[in-house]
Amino acid sequence: EIAFTRQLQKQSPKLSYYYLGFYIHSCPKMRYKGQYRPSDLLCPETFAWVPIEQCVLQLENTRYARFNQDPDAGDARVLKDVGRALVLYRRAVMPYAAYSRKRKGSSDELEVQQYADLVGQDCAEKILLYRA
Known part of the structure; x- marks a missing residue:
């Protein structure tokens, strides 16, 4: 081969x-x-x-190791700004930052942050997260 x-x-x-x-x-x-x-x-x-x-x-x-020795290096896919995650709210697509301004006192930031961390930077900016 x-x-x-x-x-x-x-x-x-x-x-x-x-x-x-x-x-x-x-x-x-x-x-x-x-x-x-x-x-x-x-x-x-x-x-x-x-x-x-x-x-x-x-x-x-050791059985598990981080090979990259640069302490500042991280997963490039990690969402750096939760405000850029896309949200579908009342049939409108908007970044989470705009959604949270519309919904003053919105208490779902931790949930959205967890979602964004799981799917990563690229997907959070392409997939619509439905909010009711």
């Missing part, structure tokens, strides 16, 4: 990545995946690709 991919890459240089699927460090049968170079693992918290060489020591010591 990898030989075929390398052959295809010679014909199309834009084909520069090959996804080997899941990697479970504690499974000896999967260790071969880390021997291909370059090999990257996806950080489960920031969704950034990190070279496997930087991850192996962490995987040897």
Whole structure:
């Protein structure tokens, strides 16, 4: 499979990545995946690709690890402003900020924040959250 991919890459240089699927460090049968170079693992918290060489020591010591060592890096999909989440209220589409101004004293901000955190930035700005 990898030989075929390398052959295809010679014909199309834009084909520069090959996804080997899941990697479970504690499974000896999967260790071969880390021997291909370059090999990257996806950080489960920031969704950034990190070279496997930087991850192996962490995987040897713990079952779960954040691979991206940048403390300021976060999930790019997290909603930064709940006011930008889209709401459908009385047949009108509006950002949550406008909805909460219309509904003075609206007490659902924590609920909307939880929704936005679960679906992420992109989806919260595309999916309509129905409010009665």
